[in-house]
Amino acid sequence: MKNKALQEQRIRGYFIEATKEILKSEGLKSVSVRNIAEKAGYSFATLYNYFKDAKDLVFLCVQDFQEECSAHVVTRSAKAARGGKKLRAILLAYLEYFVQYPGIFELFFMEKLSELNKQPETASMITGFPDRLCEEEWKYLIANKTVSAAAAANKRAALLYGLSGLLLLYINRQMPAGYPAFLKAANTFIDSQLKEMNT
Structure with missing residues (x-):
């Protein structure tokens, strides 16, 4: 057996x-x-x-890809100091993963959820993923009074929407043209959100 x-x-x-x-x-x-x-x-x-069907498999793959991306982020951000620098490293590693696998980005952020899974928790599992990667660093920054909880909530939302938009334009429109220009734009945006936290 x-x-x-x-x-x-x-x-x-x-x-x-x-x-x-x-x-x-x-x-x-x-x-x-x-x-x-x-x-x-x-x-x-x-x-x-x-x-049950192919959607059942796709949903399991979403979970696996999140674990794979998390492992990539942990590896790439391991040497960064806690706080703003660690957050920055996490976010850049997150972007790097999806640029490397644009099909996974499309699966996460461009496909209708009905194509993946009809369970309501699927939406929050996907859209909340970048925030979960950064959760411990936000807690650390709030506990050390580097940023208030309210300011952190605003920055978290801005980073989710901004990074998703950057990836969307780059993967689908090649804008900005070339990976170095994309990386420069990403760094500028992340730095604008974390400027007072990079200590």
């Missing part, structure tokens, strides 16, 4: 990894039960033994 459970877990993993690969390279438009099954090396009928 134990071997059967391990085999089922392994097969589920193949389907999830196949879906992630399709999402990263081709985007949501290419996700179908047949494409996933073909990439995983199984029949589409087998997929239905483990998942």
